[in-house]
Amino acid sequence: MGRWEPNARGRLEEAALDLYIERGFEQTTVAEIAKRAGLTERTFFRHFADKREVLFGGSGELQERLVDAVTAAPGAATPIDTITAALEAVGTLFADRHEKSQRRQSVISANPELQERELIKLARLSRALADALRHRGVPDPAASLAAEAGITVFRVAFERWIAGTGRPDLTALMRESLDQLKAVTAGQAPSLTSSNPLG
Template sequence: MARWEPDAAGRLREAAMQLYVERGFDQTTVADIAERAGVTSRTFFRHFTDKREVLFNGTDLLRTGIAEALAGAPADTSPIATVALALESTTGFVGRDHAHSVRRQRIIDAHAELRERELIKMADLGAALAAGLRERGVPEPDATLAAETGIVAFRVAFASWIADPSPGLLSLIRSTLARLTALTASGRSGQVEGRP
């Protein structure tokens, strides 16, 4: 087997996805993935820490994109509008390949361990959003509230996109945030102050 493997990470990702669908996540080993990709297990571990990471290794790119979008937002942008800009910036990465995203989500949904890892990833992105807002001068608890609200809206939009990609992920993020704004505005009438 050749020592230099062009796009070994991409081949490993595709091999893993195929095997997770064919055999199931639990029944697939790192050795199986490496063999399918035509590389060694050592090569696998140069790219991924474990077989779960194949499904989650894009988190650093998302975090970087979010940080750049936060830094580039105009200074007078409201916290929730800044979060919206940051989330919209992820669609170039997350919303590229619907078929891949559907396959990945089905694998995750079928395994409690992977669902937990997905929630950890979302919490990490929420923390990155909140940190970016604090750097922009948004105080607590507003920074965390805006960030976590944005992550929930993103998750709802993403689930809608998985079910029906036709509106596009960007459009769904925007419409989900708009619906959230409408819900909070309409919920004020007739409510006792301090109560939901």
């Protein structure tokens, strides 16, 4: 088999997800993933450190997109408006990934170790956002609070997006969740049916 394998990473991801769903994460080996993808174990390890990384390999791109959006936000933007811009920037990453994201989440939800890894990922994203806000001159605790609020909005919207069929896109759900958070902090009762409870 040659050194170059077309779309090897994508093939490995698809094979791994299929096997995790069919057999369970713990019961699936790297050798089985590579075989299902028509590749070698050596090729697998060129793309992923271990079989968990198949599920979390996109975390770096997500963090980079969030931080870049915070950095690019207008200087006069408030911390929460800056976080809003960051969330909208990452929404497009998931535009055509609904089914794949559902499958990934079903694997994570079935495994406590992976659930813990997901929480660690979200905590890292929050720290990266807070650091980016501090570089903009936002002091603590405002930077940490805005970052935590942003990641909470992302998580809640992502869970609703995953659970739905024919739902609005992830960006729309993040906007809705953010509007509801603003309503809560303003002392208003948020509407669960309105897409803009502040309107």
